[in-house]
Amino acid sequence: xxxxxxxxxxxxxxxxxxxVYRFRDDQxxxxxxxxxxxxxxxxxxxxxxxxxxxxxTRHMVATAASVQWTVVSNEIEALSLEFxxxxxxxxxxxxxxxxxxxxxxxxxxxxxxxxxxxxxxxxRRKGTRYFGPYTQVxxxxxxxxxxxxxxxxxxxxxxxxxxxxxxxRPCLLGDIGKCSAPCAGRISADAHRELAQNxxxxxxxxxxxxxxxLEEQMKQAAAELDFEKAARLRDDLKAMTTVLExxxxxxxxxxxxxxxxxxxxxLDAAVYVFHVRGGRVRGTRGWVVDRVDDANEAxxxxxxxxxxxxxxxxxxxxxxxRPRGQAEARSVDDVAHTPTSALPRExxxxxxxxxxxxxxxxxxxxxxxxxxxxxxxxxTAASLMKTVQENAQQSLVLHRTKRASDLTQRSRALEELAxxxxxxxxxxxxxxxxxxxxxxxxxxASMVVFEDGAPRKSDYRTFNIRPRSDGTPPDDTAAxxxxxxxxxxxxxxxxxxxxxxxxxxxxxxTGPIDPHTGRPRRFSYRPDLVVVDGALAQVNAxxxxxxxxxxxxxxxxxxxxxxxVWVPGDEFPLILPRTSAALxxxxxxxxxxxxxxxxxxxxRRTKAQTRSVLDGIEGLGPVRQxxxxxxxxxxxxxxxxxAEQIEHVQGIGPALAAIIVESLGTDREETRND
Numbered sequence: 288x289x290x291x292x293x294x295x296x297x298x299x300x301x302x303x304x305x306x307v308y309r310f311r312d313d314q315x316x317x318x319x320x321x322x323x324x325x326x327x328x329x330x331x332x333x334x335x336x337x338x339x340x341x342x343x344t345r346h347m348v349a350t351a352a353s354v355q356w357t358v359v360s361n362e363i364e365a366l367s368l369e370f371x372x373x374x375x376x377x378x379x380x381x382x383x384x385x386x387x388x389x390x391x392x393x394x395x396x397x398x399x400x401x402x403x404x405x406x407x408x409x410x411r412r413k414g415t416r417y418f419g420p421y422t423q424v425x426x427x428x429x430x431x432x433x434x435x436x437x438x439x440x441x442x443x444x445x446x447x448x449x450x451x452x453x454x455x456r457p458c459l460l461g462d463i464g465k466c467s468a469p470c471a472g473r474i475s476a477d478a479h480r481e482l483a484q485n486x487x488x489x490x491x492x493x494x495x496x497x498x499x500x501l502e503e504q505m506k507q508a509a510a511e512l513d514f515e516k517a518a519r520l521r522d523d524l525k526a527m528t529t530v531l532e533x534x535x536x537x538x539x540x541x542x543x544x545x546x547x548x549x550x551x552x553x554l555d556a557a558v559y560v561f562h563v564r565g566g567r568v569r570g571t572r573g574w575v576v577d578r579v580d581d582a583n584e585a586x587x588x589x590x591x592x593x594x595x596x597x598x599x600x601x602x603x604x605x606x607x608x609r610p611r612g613q614a615e616a617r618s619v620d621d622v623a624h625t626p627t628s629a630l631p632r633e634x635x636x637x638x639x640x641x642x643x644x645x646x647x648x649x650x651x652x653x654x655x656x657x658x659x660x661x662x663x664x665x666x667t668a669a670s671l672m673k674t675v676q677e678n679a680q681q682s683l684v685l686h687r688t689k690r691a692s693d694l695t696q697r698s699r700a701l702e703e704l705a706x707x708x709x710x711x712x713x714x715x716x717x718x719x720x721x722x723x724x725x726x727x728x729x730x731x732a733s734m735v736v737f738e739d740g741a742p743r744k745s746d747y748r749t750f751n752i753r754p755r756s757d758g759t760p761p762d763d764t765a766a767x768x769x770x771x772x773x774x775x776x777x778x779x780x781x782x783x784x785x786x787x788x789x790x791x792x793x794x795x796x797t798g799p800i801d802p803h804t805g806r807p808r809r810f811s812y813r814p815d816l817v818v819v820d821g822a823l824a825q826v827n828a829x830x831x832x833x834x835x836x837x838x839x840x841x842x843x844x845x846x847x848x849x850x851x852v853w854v855p856g857d858e859f860p861l862i863l864p865r866t867s868a869a870l871x872x873x874x875x876x877x878x879x880x881x882x883x884x885x886x887x888x889x890x891r892r893t894k895a896q897t898r899s900v901l902d903g904i905e906g907l908g909p910v911r912q913x914x915x916x917x918x919x920x921x922x923x924x925x926x927x928x929x930a931e932q933i934e935h936v937q938g939i940g941p942a943l944a945a946i947i948v949e950s951l952g953t954d955r956e957e958t959r960n961d
Contacts, residue, residue: 370597452471561671720770
């Protein structure tokens with residue numbers, strides 16, 4: 288840990304313009320990113336007497352070994368660059384508002400010829416309208432089921448749509464009136480798009496015109512004695528009324544707004560948000576984060592809005608920061624520049640964020656229209672804010688209870704593990720390995736990492752097992768030996784700066800941190816404990832592999848049958864009590880590594896099963912394969928084609944066409960001989 292006097296820049300060297308700064312530790316990792324209207328004023332605050340600093344700020348400065356900055360033109364540019372760096376480097380001392388789950392949205396794919404309504408948790412895509420988020424999937428399904436009576440937009444996947452389009456007949460939904468059946472030609476593309484557009488407008492809160500139209504049609508049908516049509520319209524009207532009743536009007540002016548409330552204590556900050564569209568609550572979200580700096584509530588709210596809206600596609604080109612002085616030559620990444628409706632026209636907050644004017648300008652740039660950020664003082668908006676604030680406060684209380692229980696359990700597990708295994712200290716970083724295959728085929732291995740008793744999924748890794756020299760797959764013990772050798776050989780190389788390359792031809796890197804990105808390398812950190820899935824044979828093989836590489840680390844194995852813990856060289860296993868927190872942690876590790884290995888194995892097996900005879904032809908990649916199949920329709924027709932006919936396919940030249948004819952001809956002859 289470097290001393291402050293060794294790396295602190297001279298005050299006169301720090302510019303007074305707006306900018307973004309980042310602190311690094313002695314290994315080059317970015318540990319904190321911040322912005323300032325005046326870089327000199329802000330940075331000198333960090334270099335005063337440590338005793339007057341907040342404890343978390345003091346810890347950050349003590350951990351830092353250098354500081355760099357980038358001068359920008361204005362506050363909006365600084366805000367954009369700060370968000371980019373926080374997202375890229377994931378600094379440990381910045382507050383990160385990560386939700387603990389994904390939320391479902393109702394999506395309408397307006398970019399397709401025949402728009403589709405579906406439920407998704409995926410990231411936003413250009414040309415798709417999103418409504419939500421919702422807290423429950425069943426709530427969206429019921430909403431869609433009712434709205435399809437009035438707006439029979441297609442809901443089938445592209446594959447199902449193409450299949451019924453080829454058959455020129457509708458599916459069951461088309462027969463029962465919940466789809467207009469564009470696949471069977473019952474409705475034109477323009478008319479179907481108009482249905483989808485009307486559905487979007489209804490979801491945006493513009494329901495009054497639709498309801499008036501249905502009422503007029505129902506009365507007219509009744510006057511004409513067409514009672515069947517009138518009854519159908521009555522049921523449609525009832526369905527729409529039910530959807531509206533489930534979303535109580537909370538803002539009388541029917542406005543669009545996101546309502547954010549913050550509840551804080553010394554350690555945590557709870558956030559809750561209501562998404563209001565058309566004056567009605569369309570969805571809610573809530574999450575809790577650790578407070579790792581001394582930011583006040585205004586700074587926390589500012590960081591919250593930056594991170595919530597930072598991934599929204601921009602309507603205009605963002606500004607670029609140009610480095611000066613000590614700054615690095617780094618700029619804000621380009622983003623998609625399309626107008627967006629993901630941002631409401633009002634953002635209501637429980638506390639006014641720092642740099643509110645800059646935030647409003649930035650959000651206005653993203654939305655392509657005016658966005659107001661304000662604290663509601665009276666009326667329905669203030670009442671709604673009080674409700675959101677109560678939800679945030681309840682989330683914080685619940686989190687405190689869970690946090691105390693969880694930290695106590697994890698600490699007890701690590702202490703019991705150290706005591707039972709005779710370790711000098713609690714194993715703060717544990718790595719667990721497992722092998723997965725089907726009858727020896729498509730062998731893979733997984734490496735899962737737990738830090739402080741909790742999964743660290745960003746450090747998970749998978750390995751494809753290499754076959755023996757004679758082409759046969761190794762057994763599980765040999766596969767585990769191979770994986771450990773590969774993992775710890777690279778660890779030693781990155782720690783000691785060993786030159787050369789591994790068996791895959793990948794050069795060894797020097798040092799645990801990538802100097803270009805500031806991120807840890809693939810295998811940067813040494814574990815305190817290695818766990819393998821197996822009994823004594825696997826544990827002894829694992830220890831032998833580590834010893835052969837030159838790594839001295841404790842190794843244990845967990846056998847599935849009786850949940851025994853095996854230690855290398857011991858004739859009998861260690862039996863932990865069934866209620867032991869240490870045993871539960873080992874089981875969690877083992878099950879997680881097993882799940883991760885199986886997931887990777889299934890992906891690899893599926894990929895292998897979808898191989899084609901075209902895969903073996905040199906120079907014929909996926910794009911050209913797709914072009915050939917699209918042109919000829921099948922491999923059988925491609926086999927019957929001549930080289931001249933194959934040349935007509937885009938991307939296929941005479942030489943490649945000759946290779947294709949020769950390869951497919953050889954394949955046909957081999958099939959006949961068999």
